[in-house]
Amino acid sequence: MNAYHRILGGLALAATIAGMPAAALAHTGVGAVHGFAPGFLHPLTGIDHILAMVMVGVFAWQLGGRALWLVPAAFVTLMAAGGALGVAGIPVPFVEVGIALSVVVLGAVVALGLRAPLAVAMGLVGLFAICHGHAHGAEMPEDAGGLAYGVGFMLGTALLHMAGLGLGFLIGRAGDRHGPLIVRSVGGLAALAGVVLLGGVA
Template sequence: MSYSVRTGRVLSLVLMVAMPGVALAHPGHGAEQGGLVAGLTHPWMGLDHLLAMIAIGLWSLVQAPAVRSATPWLALAGMILGASLAATGVALPGVESAIALSVLLGGILVASLARLPTSLAMGLVVAFMVLHGHAHGSEMPAGSSLVAFFIGFAISTLVITWGARRLGGWLGASGNPVLRVAGAAIAACGAFFVMS
Protein backbone atom coordinates (compact mmCIF):
# COMPACT_ATOMS: atom_id res chain seq x y z
CA MET A 1 0.00 0.00 0.00
CA SER A 2 1.41 3.37 -0.94
CA TYR A 3 2.33 6.01 1.62
CA SER A 4 -0.36 8.46 0.41
CA VAL A 5 -3.14 5.86 0.45
CA ARG A 6 -2.21 4.75 3.96
CA THR A 7 -1.95 8.38 5.14
CA GLY A 8 -5.39 9.10 3.68
CA ARG A 9 -6.89 6.11 5.46
CA VAL A 10 -5.35 7.09 8.78
CA LEU A 11 -6.55 10.68 8.47
CA SER A 12 -10.03 9.46 7.52
CA LEU A 13 -10.10 7.20 10.57
CA VAL A 14 -9.00 10.03 12.86
CA LEU A 15 -11.71 12.32 11.47
CA MET A 16 -14.41 9.66 11.82
CA VAL A 17 -13.45 9.07 15.43
CA ALA A 18 -13.12 12.76 16.31
CA MET A 19 -16.15 14.23 14.54
CA PRO A 20 -18.87 13.01 16.94
CA GLY A 21 -17.16 15.13 19.58
CA VAL A 22 -18.02 18.26 17.65
CA ALA A 23 -21.72 17.64 18.26
CA LEU A 24 -21.56 16.15 21.74
CA ALA A 25 -18.47 17.57 23.44
CA HIS A 26 -20.08 18.60 26.68
CA PRO A 27 -20.99 16.82 29.89
CA GLY A 28 -24.42 15.38 30.54
CA HIS A 29 -24.81 12.68 27.91
CA GLY A 30 -26.21 9.50 29.30
CA ALA A 31 -27.05 10.72 32.79
CA GLU A 32 -30.47 9.16 32.38
CA GLN A 33 -28.84 5.72 32.07
CA GLY A 34 -27.27 6.05 35.50
CA GLY A 35 -23.85 7.10 34.30
CA LEU A 36 -22.80 4.09 32.22
CA VAL A 37 -23.48 5.79 28.88
CA ALA A 38 -21.97 9.03 30.18
CA GLY A 39 -18.85 7.14 31.20
CA LEU A 40 -18.67 5.26 27.90
CA THR A 41 -19.05 8.39 25.77
CA HIS A 42 -17.09 10.98 27.73
CA PRO A 43 -13.58 9.85 26.66
CA TRP A 44 -14.68 9.92 23.00
CA MET A 45 -16.34 13.32 23.18
CA GLY A 46 -13.46 15.48 24.37
CA LEU A 47 -10.83 15.79 21.66
CA ASP A 48 -8.14 16.46 24.27
CA HIS A 49 -8.90 13.19 26.09
CA LEU A 50 -9.18 11.21 22.87
CA LEU A 51 -5.92 12.52 21.42
CA ALA A 52 -4.00 11.93 24.66
CA MET A 53 -5.11 8.30 24.79
CA ILE A 54 -4.36 7.79 21.09
CA ALA A 55 -0.90 9.31 21.60
CA ILE A 56 -0.21 7.03 24.56
CA GLY A 57 -1.29 3.95 22.61
CA LEU A 58 0.84 4.88 19.59
CA TRP A 59 3.84 5.88 21.69
CA SER A 60 3.78 2.59 23.59
CA LEU A 61 4.84 0.84 20.39
CA VAL A 62 8.37 2.22 20.58
CA GLN A 63 8.77 1.40 24.27
CA ALA A 64 10.11 -1.71 25.97
CA PRO A 65 7.82 -4.76 25.71
CA ALA A 66 6.79 -4.39 29.37
CA VAL A 67 5.55 -0.85 28.72
CA ARG A 68 3.87 -1.81 25.46
CA SER A 69 1.83 -4.60 27.04
CA ALA A 70 1.01 -2.65 30.20
CA THR A 71 0.03 0.67 28.59
CA PRO A 72 -3.76 0.15 28.38
CA TRP A 73 -3.81 -1.03 32.00
CA LEU A 74 -1.57 1.81 33.16
CA ALA A 75 -3.84 4.28 31.38
CA LEU A 76 -6.83 2.71 33.10
CA ALA A 77 -5.14 2.85 36.52
CA GLY A 78 -4.29 6.53 36.04
CA MET A 79 -7.82 7.35 34.90
CA ILE A 80 -9.39 5.60 37.88
CA LEU A 81 -6.97 7.26 40.30
CA GLY A 82 -7.64 10.72 38.85
CA ALA A 83 -11.41 10.23 38.76
CA SER A 84 -11.33 8.95 42.35
CA LEU A 85 -9.47 12.07 43.44
CA ALA A 86 -12.10 14.26 41.78
CA ALA A 87 -15.00 12.21 43.18
CA THR A 88 -13.63 12.62 46.70
CA GLY A 89 -13.21 16.37 46.27
CA VAL A 90 -9.42 16.52 45.84
CA ALA A 91 -8.63 19.42 43.53
CA LEU A 92 -5.72 19.42 41.10
CA PRO A 93 -4.81 23.06 40.42
CA GLY A 94 -4.29 23.86 36.75
CA VAL A 95 -5.61 20.50 35.58
CA GLU A 96 -7.03 21.87 32.30
CA SER A 97 -3.71 23.48 31.36
CA ALA A 98 -1.88 20.29 32.34
CA ILE A 99 -4.26 18.25 30.15
CA ALA A 100 -3.49 20.49 27.17
CA LEU A 101 0.23 20.10 27.86
CA SER A 102 -0.17 16.32 28.07
CA VAL A 103 -1.64 16.28 24.55
CA LEU A 104 1.24 18.44 23.28
CA LEU A 105 3.88 16.29 24.99
CA GLY A 106 2.17 13.06 23.94
CA GLY A 107 2.26 14.18 20.31
CA ILE A 108 5.92 15.15 20.60
CA LEU A 109 6.76 11.76 22.11
CA VAL A 110 5.04 9.98 19.21
CA ALA A 111 6.54 12.24 16.52
CA SER A 112 10.05 11.86 17.93
CA LEU A 113 9.63 8.13 18.63
CA ALA A 114 11.20 8.85 22.02
CA ARG A 115 12.08 5.70 23.92
CA LEU A 116 12.24 6.21 27.68
CA PRO A 117 13.40 3.97 30.52
CA THR A 118 10.65 1.54 31.52
CA SER A 119 9.80 3.06 34.90
CA LEU A 120 9.76 6.61 33.52
CA ALA A 121 7.56 5.62 30.56
CA MET A 122 5.11 3.80 32.85
CA GLY A 123 5.03 6.71 35.29
CA LEU A 124 4.39 9.18 32.48
CA VAL A 125 1.42 7.17 31.19
CA VAL A 126 -0.11 7.06 34.67
CA ALA A 127 0.56 10.76 35.30
CA PHE A 128 -1.04 11.81 32.00
CA MET A 129 -4.10 9.73 32.71
CA VAL A 130 -4.47 10.95 36.31
CA LEU A 131 -5.03 14.40 34.82
CA HIS A 132 -7.58 13.17 32.30
CA GLY A 133 -9.27 10.94 34.88
CA HIS A 134 -9.59 13.89 37.24
CA ALA A 135 -11.38 15.82 34.51
CA HIS A 136 -13.70 12.86 33.87
CA GLY A 137 -14.49 12.56 37.56
CA SER A 138 -15.15 16.30 37.83
CA GLU A 139 -17.53 16.21 34.87
CA MET A 140 -19.60 13.23 35.96
CA PRO A 141 -23.29 14.08 35.43
CA ALA A 142 -25.18 14.93 38.62
CA GLY A 143 -27.21 12.03 39.93
CA SER A 144 -25.22 9.43 37.99
CA SER A 145 -24.01 6.22 39.52
CA LEU A 146 -20.32 6.60 40.34
CA VAL A 147 -19.66 2.90 39.75
CA ALA A 148 -21.51 2.86 36.40
CA PHE A 149 -19.69 6.01 35.25
CA PHE A 150 -16.31 4.53 36.22
CA ILE A 151 -17.11 1.24 34.44
CA GLY A 152 -18.11 3.18 31.33
CA PHE A 153 -15.00 5.29 31.06
CA ALA A 154 -12.81 2.31 32.03
CA ILE A 155 -14.13 0.37 29.04
CA SER A 156 -13.61 3.33 26.70
CA THR A 157 -10.11 3.98 28.04
CA LEU A 158 -9.08 0.39 27.34
CA VAL A 159 -10.68 0.42 23.88
CA ILE A 160 -9.03 3.69 22.83
CA THR A 161 -5.51 2.96 24.11
CA TRP A 162 -5.55 -0.65 22.95
CA GLY A 163 -7.05 0.38 19.60
CA ALA A 164 -4.40 3.06 19.06
CA ARG A 165 -1.69 0.55 19.86
CA ARG A 166 -3.19 -1.92 17.38
CA LEU A 167 -3.53 0.80 14.73
CA GLY A 168 0.11 1.73 15.22
CA GLY A 169 1.11 -1.91 14.91
CA TRP A 170 -0.86 -2.16 11.69
CA LEU A 171 0.97 0.91 10.39
CA GLY A 172 4.27 -0.79 11.03
CA ALA A 173 5.11 0.88 14.35
CA SER A 174 8.29 2.92 14.48
CA GLY A 175 9.36 2.16 10.92
CA ASN A 176 6.48 4.06 9.35
CA PRO A 177 6.58 7.83 8.78
CA VAL A 178 2.79 7.94 9.24
CA LEU A 179 3.40 7.41 12.97
CA ARG A 180 5.57 10.53 13.05
CA VAL A 181 2.95 12.48 11.07
CA ALA A 182 0.23 11.37 13.49
CA GLY A 183 2.40 12.48 16.40
CA ALA A 184 3.03 15.86 14.79
CA ALA A 185 -0.72 16.31 14.20
CA ILE A 186 -1.47 15.45 17.84
CA ALA A 187 1.27 17.84 19.00
CA ALA A 188 -0.21 20.60 16.82
CA CYS A 189 -3.62 20.04 18.41
CA GLY A 190 -1.98 20.09 21.84
CA ALA A 191 -0.27 23.39 21.01
CA PHE A 192 -3.65 24.80 19.98
CA PHE A 193 -5.19 23.60 23.27
CA VAL A 194 -2.34 25.19 25.24
CA MET A 195 -2.84 28.54 23.48
CA SER A 196 -6.64 28.45 23.84
Protein backbone atom coordinates in the same frame (compact mmCIF):
# COMPACT_ATOMS: atom_id res chain seq x y z
CA MET B 1 -5.94 6.30 -1.36
CA ASN B 2 -3.27 4.34 0.53
CA ALA B 3 -3.04 3.78 4.29
CA TYR B 4 -0.56 6.62 4.72
CA HIS B 5 -2.95 9.21 3.26
CA ARG B 6 -5.92 7.81 5.17
CA ILE B 7 -4.02 8.15 8.45
CA LEU B 8 -2.88 11.68 7.69
CA GLY B 9 -6.37 12.67 6.60
CA GLY B 10 -7.87 11.40 9.82
CA LEU B 11 -5.33 13.21 11.99
CA ALA B 12 -5.76 16.42 10.00
CA LEU B 13 -9.49 16.23 10.65
CA ALA B 14 -8.79 15.69 14.35
CA ALA B 15 -6.53 18.74 14.41
CA THR B 16 -9.28 20.81 12.82
CA ILE B 17 -11.88 19.62 15.30
CA ALA B 18 -9.51 20.51 18.13
CA GLY B 19 -10.05 24.14 17.27
CA MET B 20 -13.72 23.96 18.17
CA PRO B 21 -14.93 25.71 21.34
CA ALA B 22 -14.17 24.10 24.68
CA ALA B 23 -17.86 23.29 25.08
CA ALA B 24 -17.36 20.51 22.56
CA LEU B 25 -14.81 18.76 24.77
CA ALA B 26 -15.58 15.78 26.94
CA HIS B 27 -15.34 17.69 30.22
CA THR B 28 -18.99 18.56 30.52
CA GLY B 29 -21.75 17.37 32.75
CA VAL B 30 -24.55 18.08 30.30
CA GLY B 31 -27.48 15.81 29.69
CA ALA B 32 -28.96 12.79 31.40
CA VAL B 33 -26.24 10.43 32.58
CA HIS B 34 -26.91 7.09 34.21
CA GLY B 35 -24.67 4.09 34.64
CA PHE B 36 -22.36 2.09 32.46
CA ALA B 37 -23.31 2.98 28.87
CA PRO B 38 -22.96 6.78 29.18
CA GLY B 39 -19.70 6.29 31.07
CA PHE B 40 -18.42 4.05 28.27
CA LEU B 41 -19.40 6.55 25.58
CA HIS B 42 -18.20 9.66 27.39
CA PRO B 43 -14.45 9.26 26.56
CA LEU B 44 -15.37 9.08 22.88
CA THR B 45 -16.93 12.56 22.84
CA GLY B 46 -13.92 14.78 23.61
CA ILE B 47 -11.14 15.32 21.08
CA ASP B 48 -8.60 16.04 23.83
CA HIS B 49 -9.24 12.71 25.52
CA ILE B 50 -9.37 10.80 22.23
CA LEU B 51 -6.05 12.16 20.97
CA ALA B 52 -4.25 11.62 24.27
CA MET B 53 -5.56 8.07 24.65
CA VAL B 54 -4.66 7.10 21.10
CA MET B 55 -1.17 8.56 21.53
CA VAL B 56 -0.74 6.49 24.70
CA GLY B 57 -1.49 3.40 22.62
CA VAL B 58 0.91 4.38 19.83
CA PHE B 59 3.60 5.21 22.42
CA ALA B 60 3.13 1.78 24.01
CA TRP B 61 3.43 0.17 20.57
CA GLN B 62 6.66 2.06 19.91
CA LEU B 63 8.17 0.78 23.15
CA GLY B 64 6.95 -2.78 22.62
CA GLY B 65 7.34 -5.71 25.00
CA ARG B 66 5.69 -5.33 28.38
CA ALA B 67 4.95 -1.67 27.61
CA LEU B 68 2.19 -2.85 25.28
CA TRP B 69 -0.02 -3.48 28.28
CA LEU B 70 1.76 -1.82 31.23
CA VAL B 71 1.71 1.71 29.79
CA PRO B 72 -2.05 1.70 29.03
CA ALA B 73 -2.72 -0.07 32.34
CA ALA B 74 -0.80 2.63 34.21
CA PHE B 75 -2.90 5.29 32.54
CA VAL B 76 -6.24 3.64 33.30
CA THR B 77 -5.26 2.92 36.92
CA LEU B 78 -4.08 6.44 37.71
CA MET B 79 -6.97 7.94 35.77
CA ALA B 80 -9.27 6.11 38.19
CA ALA B 81 -7.28 7.54 41.11
CA GLY B 82 -7.60 11.04 39.64
CA GLY B 83 -11.32 10.48 39.17
CA ALA B 84 -11.66 9.53 42.83
CA LEU B 85 -9.89 12.76 43.83
CA GLY B 86 -12.27 14.72 41.64
CA VAL B 87 -15.37 13.06 43.05
CA ALA B 88 -14.08 13.69 46.58
CA GLY B 89 -13.57 17.37 45.79
CA ILE B 90 -9.81 17.25 46.39
CA PRO B 91 -8.25 19.88 44.11
CA VAL B 92 -5.50 19.18 41.60
CA PRO B 93 -3.91 22.34 40.16
CA PHE B 94 -3.85 23.16 36.45
CA VAL B 95 -5.98 20.17 35.42
CA GLU B 96 -7.20 21.58 32.10
CA VAL B 97 -3.71 22.78 31.20
CA GLY B 98 -2.37 19.32 32.07
CA ILE B 99 -4.94 17.69 29.78
CA ALA B 100 -4.00 19.91 26.84
CA LEU B 101 -0.30 19.38 27.59
CA SER B 102 -0.87 15.63 27.55
CA VAL B 103 -1.85 15.84 23.88
CA VAL B 104 1.17 18.04 23.07
CA VAL B 105 3.70 15.95 24.99
CA LEU B 106 2.42 12.52 24.00
CA GLY B 107 2.16 13.60 20.37
CA ALA B 108 5.72 14.91 20.50
CA VAL B 109 6.98 11.74 22.16
CA VAL B 110 5.44 9.68 19.37
CA ALA B 111 6.72 12.04 16.67
CA LEU B 112 10.28 11.92 18.03
CA GLY B 113 10.19 8.18 18.69
CA LEU B 114 11.59 8.59 22.21
CA ARG B 115 12.63 5.27 23.74
CA ALA B 116 11.89 5.99 27.38
CA PRO B 117 12.53 3.36 30.06
CA LEU B 118 9.35 1.55 30.98
CA ALA B 119 9.10 3.10 34.45
CA VAL B 120 9.54 6.61 33.02
CA ALA B 121 6.93 5.95 30.34
CA MET B 122 4.45 4.71 32.93
CA GLY B 123 5.14 7.70 35.15
CA LEU B 124 4.68 10.13 32.28
CA VAL B 125 1.34 8.78 31.15
CA GLY B 126 0.27 8.33 34.77
CA LEU B 127 0.85 12.01 35.53
CA PHE B 128 -1.41 13.04 32.68
CA ALA B 129 -3.92 10.33 33.59
CA ILE B 130 -4.52 11.98 36.96
CA CYS B 131 -5.47 15.22 35.19
CA HIS B 132 -7.84 13.44 32.80
CA GLY B 133 -9.43 11.45 35.60
CA HIS B 134 -9.79 14.40 37.95
CA ALA B 135 -11.54 16.54 35.35
CA HIS B 136 -14.14 13.89 34.67
CA GLY B 137 -14.56 12.94 38.33
CA ALA B 138 -15.04 16.55 39.43
CA GLU B 139 -17.64 17.20 36.77
CA MET B 140 -19.47 13.87 36.89
CA PRO B 141 -23.20 14.62 37.00
CA GLU B 142 -24.93 13.97 40.30
CA ASP B 143 -27.42 11.62 38.66
CA ALA B 144 -24.67 9.35 37.32
CA GLY B 145 -24.40 5.86 38.79
CA GLY B 146 -20.90 6.29 40.21
CA LEU B 147 -19.39 2.80 40.06
CA ALA B 148 -21.05 1.71 36.83
CA TYR B 149 -20.28 5.06 35.18
CA GLY B 150 -16.64 4.84 36.30
CA VAL B 151 -16.21 1.29 35.01
CA GLY B 152 -17.73 2.31 31.69
CA PHE B 153 -15.43 5.31 31.45
CA MET B 154 -12.37 3.17 32.16
CA LEU B 155 -13.36 0.61 29.55
CA GLY B 156 -14.05 3.34 27.00
CA THR B 157 -10.59 4.75 27.67
CA ALA B 158 -9.01 1.30 27.35
CA LEU B 159 -10.75 0.94 23.99
CA LEU B 160 -9.06 4.14 22.81
CA HIS B 161 -5.71 2.75 23.97
CA MET B 162 -6.40 -0.36 21.91
CA ALA B 163 -7.17 1.86 18.92
CA GLY B 164 -3.78 3.48 19.39
CA LEU B 165 -2.08 0.10 19.56
CA GLY B 166 -3.95 -0.92 16.42
CA LEU B 167 -2.83 2.26 14.70
CA GLY B 168 0.75 1.45 15.69
CA PHE B 169 0.56 -2.02 14.22
CA LEU B 170 -1.00 -0.56 11.07
CA ILE B 171 1.89 1.87 10.80
CA GLY B 172 4.30 -1.01 11.33
CA ARG B 173 2.91 -2.71 8.25
CA ALA B 174 4.13 0.25 6.20
CA GLY B 175 7.64 -1.08 6.78
CA ASP B 176 10.98 0.54 7.49
CA ARG B 177 10.72 2.87 4.52
CA HIS B 178 7.42 4.60 5.19
CA GLY B 179 6.68 3.64 8.82
CA PRO B 180 8.90 6.25 10.54
CA LEU B 181 7.50 9.05 8.38
CA ILE B 182 3.94 8.03 9.19
CA VAL B 183 4.71 7.88 12.93
CA ARG B 184 6.27 11.34 12.87
CA SER B 185 3.30 12.70 10.94
CA VAL B 186 0.73 11.15 13.28
CA GLY B 187 2.52 12.33 16.40
CA GLY B 188 3.21 15.76 14.96
CA LEU B 189 -0.41 16.34 13.99
CA ALA B 190 -1.57 15.25 17.44
CA ALA B 191 0.93 17.60 19.08
CA LEU B 192 -0.28 20.43 16.83
CA ALA B 193 -3.86 19.74 17.88
CA GLY B 194 -2.67 19.83 21.49
CA VAL B 195 -1.13 23.27 20.96
CA VAL B 196 -4.51 24.49 19.69
CA LEU B 197 -6.21 23.00 22.75
CA LEU B 198 -3.59 24.52 25.05
CA GLY B 199 -4.21 27.92 23.53
CA GLY B 200 -7.86 27.59 24.50
CA VAL B 201 -7.23 26.90 28.19
CA ALA B 202 -3.94 28.70 28.97
